[in-house]
Amino acid sequence: MNDRRYRPEELHGFVSEVFRKLGCNEADAAAVADVLIAAELRDHASHGMIRVKEYYELWKTGRVNATPEVKVVHETPSTAVVDGDRCFGMVAGMKSMKLAIEKAAATGTGWVAARNSNHFGIAGYYAMMALEHDMVGICLTNANPLVAPTWSVSRYLGTNPVAVAVPAMNEPAFVADFATTPIARGKLAVAEKKGEKVPLGFVQDADGVPSDEPGILRQGGSMLTLGGDRIHGSHKGYCMTAIVDIFCSVFGGANFGPFVPPSVAYLPVLETKTGEGTGHFFGAMRVDAFRPASEFKEKMDEWITTFRNATPAKGQEKVLIPGDPERESEKRYRRDGIKLVPAVVDDLNGIAAELKLNF
């Protein structure tokens, strides 16, 4: 194990250079770096540096456009549709969320659907962009299909995350950012590598029988929605995942459910299209469109303090507020530096060699 730790700034610098080399302009390269490094800092390594190679490979196949013309194709005072021109997802993400924020400044709320985009990193990044404007931020994305609707064996939905960020006054913001499945795809891969079984409620086999095999996806299996089985409310998880998919595809004209393109180059391009690329959905709501901002934020402080002081269950130390664990990680990684697993370091060295950069 390599014990080298990286300062976020040096990783940011390297990622920016890589994407500049691919043809991105400075702002777009910085956007990709911003979101990937934020994922590392927030301890979502599955959406961090490991993606550099995946994005690079996707770009090599020509599926991603490093010099896109990202355009607003339709708008009203509180809504817009953005076409990402097959961009790296962060480019559409930044532009769309900024537009949502501008619209909210003018009319109270702003809602932007993006199509023709690609994997955009952590949804929470975009939701949090609203915070400094005293707005609530919302971000959804669809993703390549791995998840079966309740009572089905068809891999028709992604792990479609929901992110909501709510500003507070003296307390840190409430930031929820969660996949609408019990676990992330990456955790299955880890369990499989370790030769471990997974608890029931995560995956099923090709017939729809509950399975504890983390590798079952490669044998026609599928992931389950939040709730796990019908008795435990998997149909509610299905509703959530489906809502995210519809908001990200049908509003803006991106592909839906089974037709969302893969975010990795080793999976083939799908033959059928129901729209353009991957889709996202962004919202910004000015808190003072409802009540004075100071009142809103003080009330959020009260909400956060109340919940933080809830009585822990026996054996638990404390009750968490959404966003607490990520904030702790960020503090730690900024102080101690970010560790990367050897395979990722190897990938980055390989890319550096190919692009004649130093890592």
Next chain:
Amino acid sequence: MNDRRYRPEELHGFVSEVFRKLGCNEADAAAVADVLIAAELRDHASHGMIRVKEYYELWKTGRVNATPEVKVVHETPSTAVVDGDRCFGMVAGMKSMKLAIEKAAATGTGWVAARNSNHFGIAGYYAMMALEHDMVGICLTNANPLVAPTWSVSRYLGTNPVAVAVPAMNEPAFVADFATTPIARGKLAVAEKKGEKVPLGFVQDADGVPSDEPGILRQGGSMLTLGGDRIHGSHKGYCMTAIVDIFCSVFGGANFGPFVPPSVAYLPVLETKTGEGTGHFFGAMRVDAFRPASEFKEKMDEWITTFRNATPAKGQEKVLIPGDPERESEKRYRRDGIKLVPAVVDDLNGIAAELKLNF
């Protein structure tokens, strides 16, 4: 068992008369009846005729105002806050959702937070009001606290439902309406009456130990969030329930979480207030604020057809679209009439006698 079946119209007529007798004007009495009968038709009896007695008892204690002045207290082009003046929840619900729809007609989307309200029936009713306007409807409400955040034993959250209705062209609309807990409170009561245990994942005891006792809530226990336990993603259910609570309380100034007033008269008024009454949140989004309505609705048809044709798991007949089961029930009950359980019939007869009405 009484085999009498009631036509929806006769139940509607009776409920309207009851609420007229309590002092409601004609429109408000009809609003209460509309939503309660819709719940019966959609097979959500827990939110139907059984509530007449509960609302009546709440009104008797003076906690509900039958002649409220429901007011818009703040607004921007796309947002508003409505004060319900302690109304029956349906009165605030109807006014707020209509306002959201008006704002969406003008600016693309409309978002209304309501405070100082009470139990308003099924959230799906309000979300569906958007459909005939070619809008997506959204409705959330907080509710009296029974649910513990992950790692806590404090009953700090309600079963806070989410409803989202999306119009289609030739297919019936997509209508999701679900509590953000594995099961509804009412199902625990039914299991308890039958002397049955419940599966693990629904409730925990006062120490936070998983329990199969449906009566555990009366011994300091609490309901769990969707996901059931941390391993199966209960923290994601906690995020959802918390988001609903914040949207319904902090935006409009209603009570949050532990301070949401009880919806039944036999529970005492809480000593602490963090806002006014129960809170709801309503959204309407014009689909043609994003793309031509016909395009949007045809794409929804395609979404619905695709998912309806997903491969069923072994032993399952078909895959459902959110809203399918309720639509089936509605057809059946409109044809065959609505059955009421004897206890509810007795309650309604009692109320009729007290108010000198015929049931």
